[in-house]
Amino acid sequence: MSTFERSIDLLETVGDRANPILVKETRQSLKSRQFVVTFMLLLAASWFIFTMGVMLGGDAIEFGAIGNEFFWFFYVILAFAVLVLVPFSAYRSLLAEKDQTTYDLLSITTLSPRQIVWGKLLSALVQVLIFYSAIAPFIAFTSLLQGFDFVMVGFMLVITLLLAMLSSMIAIASSAMTKQRQYQALTSMFMLGLLIVQTMFLLSIVGSFVNTFSLVDAEAWWTLAFGMVIAASYFLLFQQVATAHLTFESDDRTSGIRMVFSGQFLLLWGGIYAMTWLAPLTFSLGEDVIIPATILSFIHWGAVGMFAVTDDPYLSRRVRRNLPDNRLRRLLFAPFLQGGHRGYVYVLVHLAILTAISVATVPFLGSLSKWSLDVPIAMTCYLVIYLGIACALARWCLGLSSDIRAGHIRVLTLILLAIGCMLPYAPLLWNPLYVQSYNISMLLNPFATFYHLSDSGSYASVIIPVLGIGAVLALAVNLRAMKQGIAEIVFAEVKPRAVVAENVPEGALIGE
Amino acid sequence: MSEIAVTVDEQPQPPSNGRGEPTLEIRNLHRFFGKLKAVNNVSFRAYAGQVMGFIGPNGAGKTTTMRILATLDTPTAGDAFICGHSVIDDPDRVRRVLGFMPDSFGRYPNMDVVEYLDFFARAYGFRGAARRDAVERVLVFTELRKLAEKPISALSKGMSQRLCLGRTLIHDPEVLVLDEPAAGLDPRARVEVRELIALLASEMKKTVLISSHILTELGEICDSAAIIEAGEILAHGTIEEIQSQRKRRRVLAPVEGVVNEGGAETDEDEPHTTILAARVLSGVEQLERWLLEQPFVSEVNMGPQQVSFTFAGDAAAQCDLLKRIVENKFELLEFTGKTQSLEDAFMAITEGITQ
Numbered sequence: 119m120s121t122f123e124r125s126i127d128l129l130e131t132v133g134d135r136a137n138p139i140l141v142k143e144t145r146q147s148l149k150s151r152q153f154v155v156t157f158m159l160l161l162a163a164s165w166f167i168f169t170m171g172v173m174l175g176g177d178a179i180e181f182g183a184i185g186n187e188f189f190w191f192f193y194v195i196l197a198f199a200v201l202v203l204v205p206f207s208a209y210r211s212l213l214a215e216k217d218q219t220t221y222d223l224l225s226i227t228t229l230s231p232r233q234i235v236w237g238k239l240l241s242a243l244v245q246v247l248i249f250y251s252a253i254a255p256f257i258a259f260t261s262l263l264q265g266f267d268f269v270m271v272g273f274m275l276v277i278t279l280l281l282a283m284l285s286s287m288i289a290i291a292s293s294a295m296t297k298q299r300q301y302q303a304l305t306s307m308f309m310l311g312l313l314i315v316q317t318m319f320l321l322s323i324v325g326s327f328v329n330t331f332s333l334v335d336a337e338a339w340w341t342l343a344f345g346m347v348i349a350a351s352y353f354l355l356f357q358q359v360a361t362a363h364l365t366f367e368s369d370d371r372t373s374g375i376r377m378v379f380s381g382q383f384l385l386l387w388g389g390i391y392a393m394t395w396l397a398p399l400t401f402s403l404g405e406d407v408i409i410p411a412t413i414l415s416f417i418h419w420g421a422v423g424m425f426a427v428t429d430d431p432y433l434s435r436r437v438r439r440n441l442p443d444n445r446l447r448r449l450l451f452a453p454f455l456q457g458g459h460r461g462y463v464y465v466l467v468h469l470a471i472l473t474a475i476s477v478a479t480v481p482f483l484g485s486l487s488k489w490s491l492d493v494p495i496a497m498t499c500y501l502v503i504y505l506g507i508a509c510a511l512a513r514w515c516l517g518l519s520s521d522i523r524a525g526h527i528r529v530l531t532l533i534l535l536a537i538g539c540m541l542p543y544a545p546l547l548w549n550p551l552y553v554q555s556y557n558i559s560m561l562l563n564p565f566a567t568f569y570h571l572s573d574s575g576s577y578a579s580v581i582i583p584v585l586g587i588g589a590v591l592a593l594a595v596n597l598r599a600m601k602q603g604i605a606e607i608v609f610a611e612v613k614p615r616a617v618v619a620e621n622v623p624e625g626a627l628i629g630e
Numbered sequence: 631m632s633e634i635a636v637t638v639d640e641q642p643q644p645p646s647n648g649r650g651e652p653t654l655e656i657r658n659l660h661r662f663f664g665k666l667k668a669v670n671n672v673s674f675r676a677y678a679g680q681v682m683g684f685i686g687p688n689g690a691g692k693t694t695t696m697r698i699l700a701t702l703d704t705p706t707a708g709d710a711f712i713c714g715h716s717v718i719d720d721p722d723r724v725r726r727v728l729g730f731m732p733d734s735f736g737r738y739p740n741m742d743v744v745e746y747l748d749f750f751a752r753a754y755g756f757r758g759a760a761r762r763d764a765v766e767r768v769l770v771f772t773e774l775r776k777l778a779e780k781p782i783s784a785l786s787k788g789m790s791q792r793l794c795l796g797r798t799l800i801h802d803p804e805v806l807v808l809d810e811p812a813a814g815l816d817p818r819a820r821v822e823v824r825e826l827i828a829l830l831a832s833e834m835k836k837t838v839l840i841s842s843h844i845l846t847e848l849g850e851i852c853d854s855a856a857i858i859e860a861g862e863i864l865a866h867g868t869i870e871e872i873q874s875q876r877k878r879r880r881v882l883a884p885v886e887g888v889v890n891e892g893g894a895e896t897d898e899d900e901p902h903t904t905i906l907a908a909r910v911l912s913g914v915e916q917l918e919r920w921l922l923e924q925p926f927v928s929e930v931n932m933g934p935q936q937v938s939f940t941f942a943g944d945a946a947a948q949c950d951l952l953k954r955i956v957e958n959k960f961e962l963l964e965f966t967g968k969t970q971s972l973e974d975a976f977m978a979i980t981e982g983i984t985q
């Protein structure tokens with residue numbers, strides 16, 4: 119067998135094993151007019167810059183250090199193609215499947231939702247690589263010029279590739295979430311605008327980073343590594359979100375996402391400690407790290423919690439059947455499963471961990487720091503209270519009518535929060551000159567309270583007990599539901615298949 | 631459809647005898663959209679080698695039921711089983727044995743026929759030679775070999791529909807659920823699709839559930855049917871069973887085991903009626919007046935050259951009536967009786983309820 123035949127054989131095997139969607143989309147895009155036109159435009163633009171540069175550059179081409187400027191022009195074109203066009207076409211591609219009802223056909227094949235998501239992502243990667251190869255000759259040309267920095271160019275190209283993959287994954291997740299057909303034109307425009315703004319933002323970041331980046335600067339490397347890890351965690355998160363939205367209704371669509379959220383949280387703190395330990399010279403655990411990381415964590419759990427506690431508690435038989443056999447494993451797994459009550463437990467556990475971390479970081483804070491333990495404790499209490507309210511509201515209201523959705527509960531909770539924030543300022547209505555200094559009614563406003571606690575904290579001895587009582591009340595209101603939500607998992611009777619099949623109650627309604 | 635003066639009063643056969651386990655079974659299926667009960671307590675079964683019609687007016691809930699069978703939607707309550715696998719609990723297993731053809735084509739741009747089939751073969755996990763075989767088998771079966779390289783956007787409606795059916799067959803499923811496969815086809819293409827479906831059931835022993843509101847078409851291809859309206863099954867059983875049913879709401883309560891005892895459910899209290907028509911050269915009005923005085927005759931309608939009426943007598947009485955028409959010197963050209971067609975049964979059973 120000749121080498122040629124062997125390589126054809128190899129290609130066949132690879133093509134055979136490859137993701138079906140990747141194969142299909144690659145075939146399609148080679149025939150697609152839109153793709154060919156984009157490709158041609160990219161080439162034309164590059165040629166244009168090339169000729170203009172050569173004409174205008176004159177002597178500088180030979181003697182000046184204009185390699186980097188030249189590269190920037192090509193880079194901007196490339197960035198537009200791979201950071202705007204490729205993610206946008208990934209977004210459109212999944213939407214078009216839903217539009218053309220081909221998505222239905224796809225989802226009843228034996229392809230898993232994850233394969234579908236990865237197929238779309240790999241197709242985006244292929245497009246990115248095609249655009250890269252189109253621009254490669256021009257970059258090769260600029261590399262002949264003086265002032266061309268190989269390391270920097272290679273670095274930028276790699277970073278851009280990774281960013282393109284992250285944006286494509288976000289685009290795929292957004293299209294997986296899009297349900298409303300009638301607003302598609304609008305959401306598409308919005309998406310395109312968003313991608314353009316994001317690309318300009320990324321270009322400016324990459325630009326400034328590259329300008330200040332030095333290969334021998336350890337801190338820059340650490341920042342980069344940390345940024346990459348965070349980007350990777352968001353990549354994973356969006357992959358889970360996309361997969362969950364494409365997963366069959368009776369499957370477990372929640373625990374994957376919840377695990378990623380936990381992972382992100384642990385990664386943040388694990389990363390901070392790891393860096394303190396691994397690179398003590400460049401990185402020290404102090405106020406400037408702990409305070410932002412703590413605030414970020416609270417925002418994280420506030421946002422995640424709002425979704426987790428308003429979740430639909432219905433668990434399908436399929437999910438029940440796939441529970442682990444071991445009671446302890448079930449107990450550990452339960453908070454990750456769908457349901458607002460379990461979601462509340464899930465958030466509470468992580469808030470407890472966060473509080474423990476806050477206690478542990480106290481010694482690292484300078485003695486002059488105003489950030490005492492009071493602020494994290496107050497934050498925890500507020501989250502417990504508001505998430506508890508949302509959880510209870512969801513439980514009471516969602517059953518009332520099918521018109522009430524989880525989204526309404528979240529909005530309602532936020533409105534309550536907003537009213538609480540504004541109420542202490544009510545006297546301003548009749549007395550515009552009323553000057554507000556902190557008093558106990560300001561407890562309703564978490565932000566003013568945080569500020570007060572970190573500023574003077576003279577009310578701290580009242581604030582903390584009151585908030586504590588509020589948190590206990592919020593827990594009490596949800597206690598029974600939480601207990602039931604966990605017990606439901608731990609003591610779930612998983613009936614053998616045949617019995618389940620016959621137990622379909624006549625006329626009984628489940629779900630809805 | 632019309633036969634001369636013959637009404638055969640056959641005892642319908644229970645359809646399920648000797649067929650083994652049902653390959654498709656729907657149990658107390660409900661699907662509500664808010665207040666709208668799109669599918670309301672639907673139950674029926676189908677067996678290997680059977681072509682079952684799923685008949686109902688627009689908005690009756692056919693597509694909704696079929697989407698649940700195809701694991702594209704989940705029921706509000708109840709369950710359905712394909713080859714014993716629950717569509718709720720085991721969608722993955724169901725997908726391996728079920729082929730679903732939706733009422734829309736699902737076209738991909740920039741693709742030709744072979745690529746389309748090849749993609750779905752890959753999506754069902756076929757690799758290498760098995761994949762090429764699957765595509766080839768479908769191309770041969772649907773006779774699309776000649777069009778293999780043609781872009782699918784250039785296919786005619788009939789060819790598209792064949793390709794669609796081909797895609798449904800790519801993983802050689804046991805059960806086929808076809809949502810209005812013949813909609814929008816010309817008579818010739820319709821016959822072709824119908825022949826393919828008949829072949830699938832008779833030769834390959836597939837179970838086929840096929841929805842339509844073109845009843846004449848279903849009558850020729852199906853051996854059993856379920857009539858659905860406003861989400862509820864009004865009648866089901868073999869074609870003969872349904873045809874012999876009169877206008878009664880909820881003739882068959884959709885409970886376990888109905889298919890087996892279906893035959894016993896037909897009414898015995900009401901006497902059998904036939905629709906008869908007499909065509910005469912002239913004197914239609916006299917015939918009409920005369921008929922109104924005869925026993926067993928009701929609902930007399932007069933056309934330009936013909937009188938049709940409902941006759942409640944038995945075969946001997948009918949023979950006697952014909953004799954007397956001739957004796958009374960009516961210029962009779964033709965005397966026809968028509969057994970109720972599936973269409974008549976459908977019209978009689980459904981009431982045009984829309985929700």
Ligand SMILES: Nc1ncnc2c1ncn2[C@@H]1O[C@H](COP(=O)(O)OP(=O)(O)OP(=O)(O)O)[C@@H](O)[C@H]1O
Nearest residue numbers: 663666668686687688689690691692693694695985
């Ligand atoms: N996703 C949905 N949301 C709300 N209502 C729906 C939805 N899908 C179907 N319906 C409603 O359910 C009822 C049954 O619809 P279905 O499509 O099953 O009817 P059908 O028998 O297939 O009719 P046709 O012959 O027109 O195809 C209709 O009233 C329809 O409006």
Ligand SMILES: [Mg+2]
Nearest residue numbers: 692693733809
């Ligand atoms: Mg329909």
